Amino acid sequence: MRRRTAALALGTAAAMLLTGCSTMSPGESGTVTLNMVESLTNPARTGLLKELIADFEQRNPKTEVNLVSPPTEQADQKIQQMLQSGSGVDVLEVRDITVGPWSNNGWLYDMKKDLAGWKGWDALTDNAVAASEDGKGRTYFVPYGFYGLSLFHRTDLIEKAGFDKPPATWEELLEQASALHDPGKRQYGYAFRGGANAHSNATAAIEAYVADRIDPANGYLLKDGSTIFSAPEALDAMETYLKLFQRASPKSSVAWGYPEMVEGFSNGSTAFLLQDPEVIATVSESKSIEPGQWSTAPLVAGPSGKTVQPLATAGWGVADGSKHKAEAVKLVEFLSEGEASTAFTKKNSLVPILKSAAEDEFYRTGPWASYVTMTENPDKYLVVTQPRGVAWWAQWQQRADTDVQKMILGKLSPKELLAGWDAYWTEKWKK
Numbered sequence: 001m002r003r004r005t006a007a008l009a010l011g012t013a014a015a016m017l018l019t020g021c022s023t024m025s026p027g028e029s030g031t032v033t034l035n036m037v038e039s040l041t042n043p044a045r046t047g048l049l050k051e052l053i054a055d056f057e058q059r060n061p062k063t064e065v066n067l068v069s070p071p072t073e074q075a076d077q078k079i080q081q082m083l084q085s086g087s088g089v090d091v092l093e094v095r096d097i098t099v100g101p102w103s104n105n106g107w108l109y110d111m112k113k114d115l116a117g118w119k120g121w122d123a124l125t126d127n128a129v130a131a132s133e134d135g136k137g138r139t140y141f142v143p144y145g146f147y148g149l150s151l152f153h154r155t156d157l158i159e160k161a162g163f164d165k166p167p168a169t170w171e172e173l174l175e176q177a178s179a180l181h182d183p184g185k186r187q188y189g190y191a192f193r194g195g196a197n198a199h200s201n202a203t204a205a206i207e208a209y210v211a212d213r214i215d216p217a218n219g220y221l222l223k224d225g226s227t228i229f230s231a232p233e234a235l236d237a238m239e240t241y242l243k244l245f246q247r248a249s250p251k252s253s254v255a256w257g258y259p260e261m262v263e264g265f266s267n268g269s270t271a272f273l274l275q276d277p278e279v280i281a282t283v284s285e286s287k288s289i290e291p292g293q294w295s296t297a298p299l300v301a302g303p304s305g306k307t308v309q310p311l312a313t314a315g316w317g318v319a320d321g322s323k324h325k326a327e328a329v330k331l332v333e334f335l336s337e338g339e340a341s342t343a344f345t346k347k348n349s350l351v352p353i354l355k356s357a358a359e360d361e362f363y364r365t366g367p368w369a370s371y372v373t374m375t376e377n378p379d380k381y382l383v384v385t386q387p388r389g390v391a392w393w394a395q396w397q398q399r400a401d402t403d404v405q406k407m408i409l410g411k412l413s414p415k416e417l418l419a420g421w422d423a424y425w426t427e428k429w430k431k
Contacts, residue, residue, distance in 0.1 A: 030062055032327045037068040037082065039075040039093040040314070048347050056334045063327050065091075083107035086321040090328040094141035094317040099134070100389025108140040109318040114329045115139060120337035125375065127383055128353035131313050135217070141317035142336045145350025148311045149204060150296040150370045152265055152273040152283065154180075157187075166297040170205055170240050173272060173300050177248035180271040189248030191270040194408055196257035199400030201274050202241055203386075204310055208302035209237035211382055219310055219384035220425055229422040237302070238407075238414035245408045254408055265294075274299070276312075278349040280367045296367040298374050298381060308382045309374060311351070351375075392428060399424065 038049060046069045053065045068089075070078040076098055082089045083102060094108065102108050112133075115121070121129065131143045151173070153166045157180050167173040177189030193201045207219055210231045215221040220228055228234060245253070249270075256264070258275075265273040268288040273279070283294060301307040316335050318328040334340055336353065345352040346362060351371050357363045363372050374381035387393070403420060406412035412420075 031064055032062060032324050033064045033066060034090040034322075034324060034328055034331060035066045035068060035088055036091040036331070037070070037075075037079050037089050037093065039070075039072070039079060039095060039098075041069045041072045041075060045348060048344065052335060052340045052343065055340065056331060059334070060327075060330065063331070065331065080107075083319060083321070089319045090322040090324055091331050092317055092319055093314060095314040096131075096312055096388045097393055099140050099317075100393075101391060103134070103138070103140050104391075107320055109320045109322065109325055109328075110138045110140060111142075111318060111329055111332065112137065112139045114325070115142075115333070118333055120333055123337060123354050123356065125353055125355050125357075126378070127311065127375070130383070130385075131311070132315070141315035142332055143313045143315035143353055144335065144341065145345045145348065145353055146311045146313045147276040147278070148309050148351050148371065148374070149201075149274050149276065149299045150367075150374075151298070151300055152275060152279065152294065152296050152367075154268075154271045154289070154294050156293045157271045166295075167272075167300055168297070169301045169303070169305075170208060170237070171303075174240055174244055174248065177244060177272050181248040183250070186269060188250045188264070188270045189272060190244050191261040191264040191273040192245045192249035192253035192256060192408075193258075193261055193274075194245070194254040194256055194405055195260070196401065197397065198257075198404040199397060200310075202238065202400075202404050204274065204299070204308070205237040205241045205302075206231075206234045207308035207310060207384065208300065208306070209233040211302050211306035211308050212304045214308060214382070214384055216382065216384045219308065219386040227422045227425045229418045229425065233302070234418050235414060238418060242407060242414055254405060276349075277351055277368070277371060281349045283367075294367075296370040298370045301380070306380055306382060308384050310386050311383055312388070390428070396424070 036053070038046065046067070049067055053067060057064060079089065079092055080102070084107070094102065099108070127146065128143050132139050132141070134140065151166060158166055158176060161176065161179050163176055167176050180187065181189035206228055207214060210222060210228050210233050213222045213231070214228060215223050222228055222231060250264070253260070261273055262275065262279050262282055264270040266283045266286040266288065280296070283289070284291070299307050299309055316332045318325055318332060322328050335344070341354055342352070352363065358372055358376065362368065400421065403412060403417050407414060407417050
């Protein structure tokens with residue numbers, strides 16, 4: 001690996017900002033240096049990116065890449081500062097919650113024309129192709145993978161309770177989780193999310209119940225233009241969801257966020273968990289439950305037998321201020337195809353973007369098989385786009401999480417919660 005392929009220290013990135021240092025120009029040898037910034041940083045992931053970059057540099061000897069890896073909690077703010085300065089970044093990690101504000105400010109480059117002849121398009125799944133374009137057909141990033149919900153479940157406990165298969169609907173989930181719930185034995189039915197990001201699973205239930213009428217382009221709207229929160233089915237969904245807490249969840253889960261939910265399942269105390277595929281790796285390392293005691297099933301459905309997969313995603317994009325867009329796009333292409341893409345999705349436990357994953361034994365067996373099932377049955381497991389790119393998304397998350405907690409504490413009824421959510425989004429979209 002070249003010396004330049006080491007991750008830059010934060011101080012270096014800050015210095016670039018303060019001095020207005022632009023991306024390095026080609027030297028006398030004709031070599032172009034690209035600055036690449038990641039957002040969801042962790043040591044293993046950064047190490048993998050360095051390996052992939054080294055491979056790219058070997059294949060493209062006239063291009064060198066500096067990888068900038070700020071701490072995750074500061075990364076998006078750091079990237080925004082760099083984008084505002086108009087220099088210092090060529091390739092960057094773009095998330096579905098950052099692409100809206102960053103593109104609206106003119107900081108991201110539309111790669112649509114550059115990627116028109118890219119052979120990699122044919123290898124991408126329909127979900128990946130759809131996620132690569134915004135509502136106006138612009139391509140600000142190519143997704144590197146997806147975060148999608150599946151139902152983690154204890155196969156041994158389900159069988160012991162007399163059920164022959166994991167639940168396929170929210171009603172069946174309530175039934176089985178309630179049957180397995182035995183607080184006296186410290187055995188709980190469901191790992192409820194009542195703390196940080198509590199609204200996400202609540203919304204997943206609502207979307208499943210209105211699946212037949214949902215607008216695929218906006219997962220918070222019905223096809224008639226009204227919000228999903230105004231639908232009669234939404235009240236059924238929230239009443240069922242509340243019963244999951246009341247009848248089948250530990251009382252402490254009123255404050256559970258991601259870490260507590262995952263710990264509750266991986267330590268063997270809860271029988272069901274709705275979570276992203278990254279949890280597969282965590283549960284696989286558990287010393288409390290054996291591989292034969294758990295698996296995943298597709299996301300549970302609503303009364304129609306259909307459900308909605310609210311896929312979250314992120315990917316690689318190019319800064320509009322880059323002086324080397326052609327080389328930057330080439331790096332995005334490299335990371336989004338073949339062995340580089342496969343290595344990244346597998347090692348980061350992501351739903352893959354390549355069609356070939358459906359034939360890969362890694363994904364077809366064990367806990368990954370449920371994701372292949374959902375991908376292969378798009379008419380039952382509908383993929384919609386949530387409005388995560390709106391400017392008020394962070395404000396919405398805070399408000400919605402508070403409301404869910406109020407509901408499970410008995411301070412807000414499901415009907416009142418939904419009326420508030422409907423009014424909130426209706427008012428926002430009027431502006």
